[in-house]
Amino acid sequence: MQFEIIAKCSTTRARVSRMKLAHGITMLPTFMPVATQAALKGLTPQQTEELGLTLILNNTYHLNLRPGTKVLEAAGGAHRFQGWRRNLLTDSGGFQMVSLSSFTKVTEEGVLFASPFTGEPTMLTPEESISIQHSIGADIVMQLDDVVSSLTTGPRVEEAMWRSVRWLDRCIAAHEASGRTDKQNLFAIVQGGLNHELRDKCLEEMIKRKDRIPGYAIGGLSGGEEKDIFWRIIAQCTEKLPVDRPRYSMGIGFAEDLLVCVALGVDMADCVFPTRTARFGVALTFNGPLNLKLSRHAKNFDPIDPTCPCPTCSSGVSRAFLHHIVTHETAAAHAVTQHNVVFQARLMGRARDAILKDSFPQYLRTFFQDYFGDVGYPRWCVDALRSVGVDLLSGTEDVQMVEGDGAKWEYSEA
Ligand SMILES: [Zn+2]
Incomplete structure (x- = not known):
């Protein structure tokens, strides 16, 4: 991997960088849509490429179950299998194992879970996770970490943090022994829950291994914790992580979360939210999400966003038509998914342009004026951005603040 910082914001910790991987260049910061089964739900790989995406995520757990590593190896890797020519990142498989299996037990050896086919206990070790990701052939592979919910407290959080460090060493050893380090890049995952001391210890240990680690992820967040704690953990990690390594914040997809994380120094993020919410009939826009199921769109013949270059908006597909077919017809899922994926790309592309111009x-x-001006700014965003020198409230009059996570799409148009 070649990683080069091109511009830095003179106020916040945001930066623009160029990440060159085996399947081309990806400009950061970027949002990575999730293609769970080697396909973005609602889009063909060709459509995905035509939308200008250069980096997507595949789920190791699902690809290992079906089609399995034998098929992937016979195909020459997941790129060829799915007809995707750009960059690919795979997770370790651990998160799905914990979230989807009815039976999961973590031991020092690995994660023991019930096979979804036979119910038999099946072990995923750090070495196996890396081996499966080698068969998939992703440009960025993730270490297996010991995943605990962000709401877990007590000694289990410390145990998981130290085990994640030990498993990182096992992943590094397995990865280096494979001779694939020139094509596939192993990222570490910083754990430590919501505890600043544990995060510091994990950062210290993982940064010691920097020479063997091309990038770092911040894990163990986005699990229902308070946003006020979330952003402080992100800020703590980005302050300490090496500046010359990409930083990936896992499971982040709301527009306001993405921009706050970018301001705090995050370069990459992923989430199923934009594609999932599209299938439920919600289109993302710079004025907030639109719930196309609502009857107020029944006679609105405008596109979702007349300024949007996506195939749906630029061909003039009306909100009324989408309202008519949304959640009933697969065509609606395609149309709104294309739009939402492009929205995320525009949100991050505008951030990159602004950082390059130092604006x-x-x-x-x-963004906050357009997106939240009518319903109030989430207080945690105001506080997080103040910590990096941006006061959203200066120069604006009568701005309301709202508590909680401020996920506007949940309550807008209610
Ligand atoms: Zn659009």
């Missing part, structure tokens, strides 16, 4: 604080103010 990122102004972009943040404009």
